[in-house]
Amino acid sequence: MTGLERRYRRLLALYPRDHRERNGEEMLGVLLAGSEGRTRPGPRASADVLWGAARLHARRVAALDGGVRLRDVLAVVGLLGPLVLLTGATTGLHEIAWWIKADALGDMPWSTQFPDAPVWVLWAVVAVLTLFTGLRRVAAAGAWAATAGFLLLEVGLPGQVWGTGVNTGWELLGALTAAALTWSPGPDRARELLPRRAVPALIATVVAAGVLGVLVGGLVGFAVLVAGAVAACGRGSRTGRRAALLLLLPVVTTLTAFALAHWVLPPPTTPVDEVLLRCPPLLVALLALGVPAHLARRRPDGPVT
């Protein structure tokens, strides 16, 4: 194998696996045929290969090439969503830990320190119903009630964390989970699609993320959540990866908030921050739900390149 071929293979390794398996050797032949006399890929050819890889990954994320059933994605979200949502209670648990450490838990003002506690308790009930009972309809009703709770907090607690856009990811995931429990093929279908270890792995992940979030800080907990959610959903499955993207919407908001606070707009949050915080998870959700693919199907003879 020549150095040129090795370098092209390294670039082609960045393509989506299915495309690489189908077209990798063929592309390599074309690249080598167009590089006669060269010992390494030219900058234009390299940039073109990289750009192609990025576009094909984007197409797969947006499901523009088909191959992902939204109903299956939602089935996975319906099963694992209630569990992931429990990570949202970390901030409140951190508060409780502080008051316990101060030996003053009885004096803790719940309405200001942990005002959203009832909603997280409701999500815990939904998680138990979804994972360990067949009471899917009851779980769905609970999920809708908890989502309504999110919205009430958003409207009713302006000036606190709620009402600033920081919790948009949790709200979107809550609504998607409720919708998935109501209309998707359900947790049984999700168990067929996921690896056997998915639920136990995600339970361990949520516990670990919660403990780390309380002891160390939220971002460490989120890092664990990302790794655990991707592993639980199955890295090799496109349906799983799409579901993981939806399950991690709260992380999108958190990262956006982190970026805004550190690099763009310092706290306190302004209406501009609020809009900027709400947009990324919404866009990711639309992408993961296959809205671009749906629009493309509506104009099947439109321009394609």
Next chain:
Amino acid sequence: MTNAAMREPTFLILTALAARPQHGYGILQDVESISDGQVRLRAGTLYTALDRLSADGWVAVDREEVVEGRLRRYYRLTDRGAARLESEVVRLRARSRAAARRLRARPAGGVA
């Protein structure tokens, strides 16, 4: 069928496949020839386009060969792709005629 404009790389790739099936490198060379050397597609762009065109059913794999130890896959234009290319040709022809008419009506020496 929509008359939405087709982008140039798509048009040239479909044109390259209109008369006969071709392999990837052949398409690249043919596109350069069709465009009088003005458009030089590269492999990344070509295979991204082929991925989309295949998904839309405009092109399909015709056959595969192994030449000098390397896989060579030939692509062909499907009936659906041919119909889309035909409609694009009609659209471009109509635009060209309109432009030619306007140019003929242009006063000699230009307008003030």
